[in-house]
Amino acid sequence: MALLQIAEPGQTxxxxxxxxxxxxxxxxxxxxxxxVINGVPxxxxxxxxxxxxxxxxxxxxxxxxxxxxxAKARAASDPEHTFLSIKRLMGRGMDDVRxxxxxxxxxxxxxxxAVPRMETPRGPLSAVEVxxxxxxxxxxRAETRLGDELTGAxxxxxxxxxxxxxxxxxxxxxxxxxxxxxxxxEPTAAALAYGLDRxxxxxxxxxxxxxxxxDISILRLRKGVFEVLATGGDTQLGxxxxxxxxxxxxxxxxxxxxxxxxxxxxGEARQLTRTACAxxxxxxxxxxxxxxxxxxxxTVWQGCLxxxxxxxLVDPLIERTLAACERALRDANLTCADIQExxxxxxxxxxxxxxxxxxAFFGREVLTDIDPDKVVALGAALQADVLAGNKPxxxxxxxxxxxxxxGIETMGGLVEHIIxxxxxxxxARAQEFTxxxxxxxxxxxxxxxxxxxxxxxxxxxxRFTLRGIPPMVAGKAxxxxxxxxxxxxxxxxxxxxxxxxVSAEVQVKPSYGLTEEEIERMLRDSFExxxxxxxxxxxxxxxxxxxxxxxxxxxxxxxxxxxxxxIDHPIIDGARELLARAIEGEDPEAxxxxxxxxxxxxxxxxxxxxxxxxxxxxxxxSLGEIADQYNTQ
Amino acid sequence: MSITxxxxxxxxxxxxxxxxxxxxxxxxxxxxxxxxxxxxxLEYADEIHSEDxxxxxxxxxxxxxxxxxxxxxxxxxxxxxxxxxxxxxxxNPNVKDSCGCGKSFTV
Numbered sequence: 001m002a003l004l005q006i007a008e009p010g011q012t013x014x015x016x017x018x019x020x021x022x023x024x025x026x027x028x029x030x031x032x033x034x035x036v037i038n039g040v041p042x043x044x045x046x047x048x049x050x051x052x053x054x055x056x057x058x059x060x061x062x063x064x065x066x067x068x069x070x071a072k073a074r075a076a077s078d079p080e081h082t083f084l085s086i087k088r089l090m091g092r093g094m095d096d097v098r099x100x101x102x103x104x105x106x107x108x109x110x111x112x113x114a115v116p117r118m119e120t121p122r123g124p125l126s127a128v129e130v131x132x133x134x135x136x137x138x139x140x141r142a143e144t145r146l147g148d149e150l151t152g153a154x155x156x157x158x159x160x161x162x163x164x165x166x167x168x169x170x171x172x173x174x175x176x177x178x179x180x181x182x183x184x185x186e187p188t189a190a191a192l193a194y195g196l197d198r199x200x201x202x203x204x205x206x207x208x209x210x211x212x213x214x215d216i217s218i219l220r221l222r223k224g225v226f227e228v229l230a231t232g233g234d235t236q237l238g239x240x241x242x243x244x245x246x247x248x249x250x251x252x253x254x255x256x257x258x259x260x261x262x263x264x265x266x267g268e269a270r271q272l273t274r275t276a277c278a279x280x281x282x283x284x285x286x287x288x289x290x291x292x293x294x295x296x297x298x299t300v301w302q303g304c305l306x307x308x309x310x311x312x313l314v315d316p317l318i319e320r321t322l323a324a325c326e327r328a329l330r331d332a333n334l335t336c337a338d339i340q341e342x343x344x345x346x347x348x349x350x351x352x353x354x355x356x357x358x359x360a361f362f363g364r365e366v367l368t369d370i371d372p373d374k375v376v377a378l379g380a381a382l383q384a385d386v387l388a389g390n391k392p393x394x395x396x397x398x399x400x401x402x403x404x405x406x407g408i409e410t411m412g413g414l415v416e417h418i419i420x421x422x423x424x425x426x427x428a429r430a431q432e433f434t435x436x437x438x439x440x441x442x443x444x445x446x447x448x449x450x451x452x453x454x455x456x457x458x459x460x461x462x463r464f465t466l467r468g469i470p471p472m473v474a475g476k477a478x479x480x481x482x483x484x485x486x487x488x489x490x491x492x493x494x495x496x497x498x499x500x501x502v503s504a505e506v507q508v509k510p511s512y513g514l515t516e517e518e519i520e521r522m523l524r525d526s527f528e529x530x531x532x533x534x535x536x537x538x539x540x541x542x543x544x545x546x547x548x549x550x551x552x553x554x555x556x557x558x559x560x561x562x563x564x565x566x567i568d569h570p571i572i573d574g575a576r577e578l579l580a581r582a583i584e585g586e587d588p589e590a591x592x593x594x595x596x597x598x599x600x601x602x603x604x605x606x607x608x609x610x611x612x613x614x615x616x617x618x619x620x621x622s623l624g625e626i627a628d629q630y631n632t633q
Numbered sequence: 634m635s636i637t638x639x640x641x642x643x644x645x646x647x648x649x650x651x652x653x654x655x656x657x658x659x660x661x662x663x664x665x666x667x668x669x670x671x672x673x674x675l676e677y678a679d680e681i682h683s684e685d686x687x688x689x690x691x692x693x694x695x696x697x698x699x700x701x702x703x704x705x706x707x708x709x710x711x712x713x714x715x716x717x718x719x720x721x722x723x724x725n726p727n728v729k730d731s732c733g734c735g736k737s738f739t740v
Contacts, residue, residue: 003713003720004675006649006659 019151021181021388022142023189023380026134026155026169028087028238029211030347031055032374033138034381035146041193041381043374044145052373053141057083057133059120067137076270079105081120085212085240086134089116089127090172091165105269128168132175139178152179154384156376158213159185159231162404162449163461163491170490181387186210187217188228189379190345193370196221202340203229205328207358207366208376209321210346212238216325218332218339227424232328237320239280239348245313246276246305250293254301268295283310284350311353318357325361331421342366347373402427406461406483406491409446411436412540413455418483421451430482436548438555439471443479447493447506453533454540466495468502474551535588542591546583549595550576553602556609563608568601575601636661636688636695636705641712642721643691650693653677658687658694661710662701671704673723 023041025032030052034043043051050069058071059081066074075082089097089104094116097108106118117124135155142150155178157169166183173180187206191197196204201222208215215233250272275293282289283305292302329335342362348354349372359366370378402425407417410433419429435443443466450458469477478498485491494505553576557564564572579594638646638659650656655677662674678696681687686702688695697705708725 003722004673005720006646007674007676009660009676009679 019388020142020146020148021151021381021384022138022146022153023184023377023382023384024135024138024153024155024178025186025189025377025380026087026131026157026172027055027210027376028085028213029055029240030373031134031138032377033142034374034377035142036381036385037146041378041385043377044142046141053134053137055084055086055134057086057130059122059125061121063120063122065122065133067133076274079270080107083118083125083130086127086130088212088236090131091162091168092116092127128172129175131169131172135173135176135178139176150178151388152181152384154182154184154189154380154387155180156184156186156189156380158208158233158235159187159215159217159228160213160233160235162459166490181384184380184383185215185217185228185231186376187215187231187343187345188219189376189383190343191219191221191379192382193375193379194341194343194367196341196343203334203338204341204343205325205339205362206343206345207321207325207349208233208345209348209354210238211240211348212236214238214321214324216321216328218328218334220332229334230328230331232324232331234320234324237317239346239351240273241317242280242314242348242351243273243276245317246279246310247272249305249309249313250276250279250301253303254293256300271295279305280310280351283307284352307353314351314353315357318354322357322361325358336362339364343375344368345372345375402485404449404459405451406447406449406485407458408433408481408493409448409455412544414537414540414544415448415450415453415455415458418481419485426484426486428482428484430480433479433481434475435469435472435477435479436474437551438473440474440477441469441471442467443469443477443495445481445493445495445504445506447483447491453537461491462493462506464493464495464504464506466497466502466504468500469497470500472499474548538588539586539591542588542595543583546579546591546595549598550579550583553598556602556606560605560609560612563612564605568605571601572598572605634686634702634706636690636697636702636707637709638690638693638695639709639711640691642710643693645712645719645721646693650677655679657681658696660696661705661708662697663704674701675721 020035022033022035022044025034032043032051032053034041036042045051046053046068053068054072056068056072056075058066058074058078060066071082072084075084083106085104088100094108097104097116109117109119109124115126115128117126118130139150139153153173155169155173157166161169169183170180187208190206190208191204196202196219199221201220204219204221206215206217206219208217213233213235214237215231217231218229220227220229272293272295275291279289279291282291286307288304288306290302290304292299294300329339339362342358342364344355344358344366349358349368355366355368402419402421402423405417405421406419407415408431410416416431416433418431419427423429433443445464445466446455446460447462447464448455448458449461452458466479469479479495480498481493481495483491483493490507492505492507494503496503553572557572575594575598579591579598582590582594585591646659650658656679658678660674660676660678663671664674678694681696682698685696685698688697704727705723705725706727708723708727710721710723713720713722
């Protein structure tokens with residue numbers, strides 16, 4: 001029996017009102033919205049009966065915004081103001097956009113901040129704003145179809161999305177007026193749609209090759225609960241690349257210079273891609289397809305592509321996905337034989353060659369029963385239904401993991417990892433740090449993400465400063481740094497100095513994104529450079545230690561310089577210089593040795609300081625008083 | 634004629650009123666809806682209307698209207714803990730039948 005809660009006057013909720021919640025698959029190429037209707041998840045169609053909404057947004061000369069098919073149709077005639085694959089720009093910075101290949105055909109406004117904005121007749125628009133238009137269209141569709149206001153939505157994101165990209169997705173939803181119940185990893189949603197949660201247990205691989213992104217997730221199901229053991233993938237690989245491969249092949253056949261692809265105007269490039277896409281789709285279930293390519297009203301190529309030729313074109317791309325599968329399995333400490341079920345997601349998995357290669361890789365038949373385009377949205381709808389409170393919350397509890405380790409920069413440009421990769425969410429971890437210098441009153445915290453030991457090889461997420469630390473000797477302050485990642489994978493870092501209680505915190509906001517394949521490269525590098533990292537770490541640690549010794553001796557000389565004798569003064573000076581030179585050098589051993597030399601050189605001086613300190617403490621007290629003091633302690 | 638609260642329930646209501654910072658008491662009542670015909674109303678009372686009937690139970694002012702009294706007379710509100718949930722529950726002698734969720738009932 002449900003218990004009653006006291007409501008505000010006039011707001012007692014009516015019983016049995018079903019809270020309407022939707023699941024949204026906000027894809028690179030296509031987006032869908034689904035909801036649980038009478039206990040069954042269904043994709044909601046638009047007025048024309050289409051469930052797939054192309055993730056295309058067009059801004060007309062009059063500033064009118066169109067979304068979907070109509071917008072996509074403008075791509076060839078008005079490429080600059082037709083935004084396709086906008087998801088690739090989510091959470092990205094201008095620097096990343098400049099490096100993108102192929103470069104998006106939009107005119108970017110050089111903005112005052114790192115967020116890239118595209119010029120449109122409506123004024124500059126960011127990727128978040130464009131995405132919000134897609135979400136608005138889906139929201140309107142859901143409201144019309146369901147005839148009621150929405151409680152909230154679950155929006156899926158690639159498992160590889162970092163914090164900035166997740167935050168950008170969340171911002172887009174907020175702009176669209178959607179209450180985000182949760183961001184859900186796409187592969188996890190797919191497993192839910194297949195009802196794999198109803199099994200007792202098992203290990204599941206979700207292979208998601210969408211239009212623009214590839215994700216592989218290794219899930220473990222235990223007592224009806226999913227745990228993501230490992231995620232991997234490639235944020236820049238998808239069915240679009242298959243089209244691209246065919247497009248390049250077409251250009252070669254048509255005698256066009258592939259390397260000088262830039263001579264094609266944006267509209268022509270789209271025409272080429274469209275022909276390539278048509279060829280690919282036509283080849284599904286056929287041995288051979290024939291087509292012609294028309295550019296500037298001229299037929300520049302006419303011919304056929306066989307299935308075999310096509311396979312040769314896409315095999316390198318499929319191999320990249322399989323390499324990622326292998327890495328994910330390794331992360332989870334598993335082999336292919338451990339996987340009991342392989343779920344296929346994304347339109348590109350319709351390609352027979354993909355199914356064939358993935359089946360061969362895992363050594364089993366792959367699951368393809370549910371429409372690979374819809375499966376993610378359907379799973380999201382199921383999860384939304386639970387989160388909206390229509391089902392007991394314990395029915396489905398998902399655990400997600402952090403794709404890349406989170407840490408903080410410490411002295412010498414080293415990274416202290418606070419939350420390791422693949423930790424399940426939500427999570428909070430804390431670690432204590434201290435000040436480096438005497439009287440240090442502020443501390444800058446640099447939050448980074450990545451696997452390497454050195455800051456420059458990790459990705460910077462945020463920087464903030466903790467001020468107001470009371471002046472203390474180095475190492476005395478106790479700064480507790482807490483990393484908190486909520487169930488959506490959003491990160492909050494807070495720092496608190498314990499003796500004074502001063503605190504500061506930062507939420508990771510989208511400022512700039514990862515560069516192409518950066519996450520992958522970062523992961524690969526962390527394995528390849530493990531040995532370098534150890535050496536680099538030793539050197540940096542030695543340098544930090546050396547500088548600390550220099551600081552300490554300088555501080556001691558500043559206060560008790562009168563205790564230096566004519567004999568040890570030059571010896572200490574010599575040792576200081578030697579250490580300073582060693583720190584400049586590259587040899588950690590030399591630094592450690594120089595530290596030792598400085599310590600022994602300073603030993604007599606340090607002893608004299610100790611004696612003075614003891615005398616100062618005892619001066620003016622009788623022996624009895626001191627004895628009392630000891631007794632009371 | 635009365636509608637009462639158990640002491641636990643009264644303390645719970647007082648605590649919530651204090652946390653809310655305003656309100657003179659608790660309004661109880663019924664409205665027609667739900668799968669079994671009627672459902673309970675449980676709200677903060679900010680004012681007393683002319684037709685209202687007012688009770689006092691363990692220091693909490695309980696307000697209802699004539700229709701509410703008709704269906705709730707003799708009821709006792711108790712504080713119940715079920716698993717992680719804490720909330721109020723009507724022990725209503727007038728109820729003939731109630732639906733599984735307990736939020737709606739027939740008299």
